[in-house]
Amino acid sequence: KQEVTQIPAALSVPEGENLVLNCSFTDSAIYNLQWFRQDPGKGLTSLLLIQSSQREQTSGRLNASLDKSSGRSTLYIAASQPGDSATYLCAVKKTSYDKVIFGPGTSLSVIP
């Protein structure tokens, strides 16, 4: 059974720092991996999607990498801003028909 974990559970950094969020999954046979952002009490916004054949994706200050063999993905946020404060969730899909399995999330606070 696929399990997804995220470390750390919470992170507080001063504005301007670069930071890395980690995601691990137990079954390396994934279809894709997606990073989401969730603001308190709000919906999920998709940040980056990495296909199983890809190693990384970039969007603005965000860079996500994928190492299927080790069951890991990282989300790198450059030059963090207070507006980046949110919970970040990673999720994996085993096949195109499968449900999305979420990690528990990392709660990020960027201090001005």
Next chain:
Amino acid sequence: EAQVTQNPRYLITVTGKKLTVTCSQNMNHEYMSWYRQDPGLGLRQIYYSMNVEVTDKGDVPEGYKVSRKEKRNFPLILESPSPNQTSLYFCASSRKGLANTEAFFGQGTRLTVV
């Protein structure tokens, strides 16, 4: 604009009073699903549908029903809500068959059952 729309956004109801949360997507996606999010338990799938008239149970289907009569709509039905169904609910949709297909989520429905 591509989106998944849930209604209502907030709902307070009493135990046993049937309710329906609607979900609609405008992207012609085949795959739709419902999740609930609870503190300490994360997001768990309730039901999913791979296409019209095709639905199946997720991890926590007890106490819920769904239907998929049209491709764009996937309502979640609570026939007799109970307090343990108080939660934040999300509807999601995606295309099937493509590795680069994202899952799109609605804004959530916060349900309180008293």
